[in-house]
Amino acid sequence: MDFEVTGFQVELAEGIRRLCAGRFPLESIRAVESTDRVVDRAGWRELGEAGVFHLCLAEEAGGVGLGLAEAALVFEELGRALIPGPLVPSHLAAGLIDGADDGSVVVGLVERPVPGAVGTGVLPVIVEHLADLDVLLVLSADGIERFDPAALDATPLPRPLDPLTPVWSVTGLPAGEPVAGPEIAARWRRDGAVLTAACQVGMAQWACDLAVEYAKGRVQFGRPIGGFQAVKHLCADMAVRSEVARIAVQAAAVTVDQPDVGDADLAAAGAKLLADEAAVTNGRSCIQVHGGMGFTWEVPAHLAYKRARVLATRFGTADALAEELADSLAGA
Amino acid sequence: MDLRYSDAEQAFRSSLRAWLATVLPDLPKKPSPEDWPGRRAYDTHWQRVLFDAGYAGVDWPVEGGGRGASPVEELIFKEELERAHAPYVGVNFVGLLHAGPTVIAEGTAGQRARFLPPILRGDEVWCQGFSEPNAGSDLASMRTRAVRDGDDYVVTGQKIWTSHAEVADYCELLVRTGSEDSRHRGISWLILPMDTPGVDIRPLHTIAGSTEFAELFLDEVRVPVANRVGEENDGWRVTMVTLSFERGTAFVGDLLEAIELLGASVELARRTGAWADPGTRRQAGHLKAELDALWALTKRNVSQAARTGIPGVGGTYFKLAYSEARHKLGEFSLGLLERAGLAAHDLEGIDGSGLLPAGTMVEDWLRGISLTIAAGTSQIQRNIVGERILGLPKEPQATAAGAKG
Numbered sequence: 072m073d074f075e076v077t078g079f080q081v082e083l084a085e086g087i088r089r090l091c092a093g094r095f096p097l098e099s100i101r102a103v104e105s106t107d108r109v110v111d112r113a114g115w116r117e118l119g120e121a122g123v124f125h126l127c128l129a130e131e132a133g134g135v136g137l138g139l140a141e142a143a144l145v146f147e148e149l150g151r152a153l154i155p156g157p158l159v160p161s162h163l164a165a166g167l168i169d170g171a172d173d174g175s176v177v178v179g180l181v182e183r184p185v186p187g188a189v190g191t192g193v194l195p196v197i198v199e200h201l202a203d204l205d206v207l208l209v210l211s212a213d214g215i216e217r218f219d220p221a222a223l224d225a226t227p228l229p230r231p232l233d234p235l236t237p238v239w240s241v242t243g244l245p246a247g248e249p250v251a252g253p254e255i256a257a258r259w260r261r262d263g264a265v266l267t268a269a270c271q272v273g274m275a276q277w278a279c280d281l282a283v284e285y286a287k288g289r290v291q292f293g294r295p296i297g298g299f300q301a302v303k304h305l306c307a308d309m310a311v312r313s314e315v316a317r318i319a320v321q322a323a324a325v326t327v328d329q330p331d332v333g334d335a336d337l338a339a340a341g342a343k344l345l346a347d348e349a350a351v352t353n354g355r356s357c358i359q360v361h362g363g364m365g366f367t368w369e370v371p372a373h374l375a376y377k378r379a380r381v382l383a384t385r386f387g388t389a390d391a392l393a394e395e396l397a398d399s400l401a402g403a
Numbered sequence: 404m405d406l407r408y409s410d411a412e413q414a415f416r417s418s419l420r421a422w423l424a425t426v427l428p429d430l431p432k433k434p435s436p437e438d439w440p441g442r443r444a445y446d447t448h449w450q451r452v453l454f455d456a457g458y459a460g461v462d463w464p465v466e467g468g469g470r471g472a473s474p475v476e477e478l479i480f481k482e483e484l485e486r487a488h489a490p491y492v493g494v495n496f497v498g499l500l501h502a503g504p505t506v507i508a509e510g511t512a513g514q515r516a517r518f519l520p521p522i523l524r525g526d527e528v529w530c531q532g533f534s535e536p537n538a539g540s541d542l543a544s545m546r547t548r549a550v551r552d553g554d555d556y557v558v559t560g561q562k563i564w565t566s567h568a569e570v571a572d573y574c575e576l577l578v579r580t581g582s583e584d585s586r587h588r589g590i591s592w593l594i595l596p597m598d599t600p601g602v603d604i605r606p607l608h609t610i611a612g613s614t615e616f617a618e619l620f621l622d623e624v625r626v627p628v629a630n631r632v633g634e635e636n637d638g639w640r641v642t643m644v645t646l647s648f649e650r651g652t653a654f655v656g657d658l659l660e661a662i663e664l665l666g667a668s669v670e671l672a673r674r675t676g677a678w679a680d681p682g683t684r685r686q687a688g689h690l691k692a693e694l695d696a697l698w699a700l701t702k703r704n705v706s707q708a709a710r711t712g713i714p715g716v717g718g719t720y721f722k723l724a725y726s727e728a729r730h731k732l733g734e735f736s737l738g739l740l741e742r743a744g745l746a747a748h749d750l751e752g753i754d755g756s757g758l759l760p761a762g763t764m765v766e767d768w769l770r771g772i773s774l775t776i777a778a779g780t781s782q783i784q785r786n787i788v789g790e791r792i793l794g795l796p797k798e799p800q801a802t803a804a805g806a807k808g
């Protein structure tokens with residue numbers, strides 16, 4: 072047993088971090104805020120070339136053949152860079168939808184409301200990034216259906232919560248073309264939870280780093296505010312939260328790759344639960360550490376907070392994940 | 404990142420498990436928590452059983468008489484003992500985890516030969532005299548004074564939070580040998596025989612109602628200079644060396660116990676009907692996520708120790724997150740007991756379904772309150788994370804004048 076990140080894994084993550092810093096600096100990402108198309112198609116293909124989408128695809132299928140553990144490290148970096156767009160769905164779709172693997176086709180995903188569940192039949196289906204999508208997939212327990220995004224009866228919503236996640240409302244979701252069955256759907260739900268959680272960890276860390284940097288430079292009462300325990304402890308809690316969530320995500324990813332070591336579905340649920348919480352709470356704390364400036368649009372603190380809330384609605388909400396974990400405790 | 408155990412690690416686990424199955428049924432009955440002589444006898448007997456089977460000092464280096472196990476084997480060792488409900492390290496805690504490792508690293512050949520074997524065999528029990536009433540989080544401000552007089556130090560002062568003092572044979576004692584304001588540069592590490600004249604022990608009653616700790620009053624206690632470990636005034640470094648022995652496994656038993664307590668709480672919730680409430684279920688599910696993550700963090704910390712030989716920052720993260728998770732777990736189980744939790748006593752359910760574990764749960768909740776305090780309060784831990792890991796500006800340091808004041 073050696074649960075330390077290997078040298079190769081560190082290099083992989085650092086390579087992606089450099090790519091993100093060079094190709095997706097925050098200024099250029101923010102240039103498309105509040106528009107209905109936020110995916111940079113050339114950048115998306117570069118991510119494809121770097122292996123982001125076909126990392127886990129078998130080599131004989133044209134992929135890299137790595138595990139979810141490596142993918143989780145990569146997606147933590149993508150989350151840290153706040154890159155907008157359906158990164159996780161496009162990764163999941165590699166091998167199923169032509170062109171997803173190399174980034175030439177952008178694939179979105181939405182979950183079909185469960186009949187009888189709270190909200191079903193009242194709340195409309197909300198689809199992210201519709202104008203950027205080449206293919207929309209709909210995930211349910213029965214399988215995966217394919218839709219032509221252009222053919223969908225969808226209304227763009229003004230003032231999306233995350234200015235880099237444009238959203239559309241869909242009132243009726245007809246049956247689409249079935250492209251995968253229940254087994255693949257279950258795997259996507261699990262792997263999607265792990266990779267989304269990895270993005271959340273990246274954002275939780277980004278928020279922590281931004282807050283710490285500000286707390287070191289901002290002087291009040293003649294001292295950097297990070298020297299005051301009230302602020303220092305907020306930052307320390309952010310660091311603990313992102314590290315615990317990171318470990319949970321990495322353990323879940325390794326459990327998917329090494330099924331003998333535990334229950335991968337439960338590990339994924341726990342990781343998503345903690346990572347959502349870390350990203351949302353750290354986003355909120357980051358705003359707080361920035362004081363009044365944190366409430367301005369200009370300071371990017373709000374971006375991680377808002378994106379974290381978007382991702383927290385995908386691949387299992389807090390209540391559903393906690394219930395899933397609870398069922399396992401009760402032997403249900 | 405590999406969570407699979409190697410063949411050698413699995414072999415270590417299975418032979419340990421098989422051995423535990425043969426010895427545990429023959430152990431004497433556990434003494435009551437307040438029967439200190441009984442507890443000493445029970446814990447040291449268990450240590451002797453471990454010794455006879457070659458499991459004493461499993462994490463100690465071979466040259467110190469230990470087994471020299473890898474950090475991963477140490478993790479397996481603690482995991483298997485906890486899962487089998489083997490006795491806790493108990494009164495042997497300070498000897499095995501602090502004093503012994505210090506003597507191994509910093510003691511003379513004579514000190515090693517004299518003091519290590521009795522710790523491993525369970526013949527001698529140690530306690531710790533570090534904290535003082537006025538030196539808690541700020542340990543370097545300690546004032547217990549040692550004055551050289553011939554071949555002895557004459558020690559006068561007061562120590563606090565000394566676990567198992569009533570039954571200890573020796574105390575690892577930090578004393579001030581430097582000037583009053585020398586802080587961490589003027590401290591020495593002594594071996595104090597507890598039967599020396601001038602040592603007075605007064606038990607402290609904790610909020611859990613136990614006498615886990617004691618105060619130690621030292622009035623002109625003569626300690627041979629030969630009992631000093633390390634150089635005079637170098638005791639702070641000597642102590643820090645010991646702390647680096649920790650390989651990420653300090654809380655393995657506690658964490659597994661918490662996971663078990665969560666299971667018992669869920670069972671209780673199902674008996675009382677509280678499980679029908681989504682709020683109860685979600686709290687339990689959330690706690691499971693936290694405890695599972697902490698188990699994974701333990702494996703990460705152990706893996707880092709195995710690679711680098713030194714504990715990483717993960718131990719601080721672990722302590723902060725674990726102590727809070729444990730508080731939440733305590734509140735959760737107490738909430739399930741409702742008014743049956745108003746006494747720390749197992750009582751019969753009136754439906755005849757058996758005992759309600761109020762004794763364990765209330766006791767555990769009370770003891771859990773110490774977790775955000777003991778071995779560095781959560782506030783000090785957050786300072787450490789903020790300053791040493793995140794690089795935020797330091798707290799104001801005590802000055803020479805401040806230390807005097």
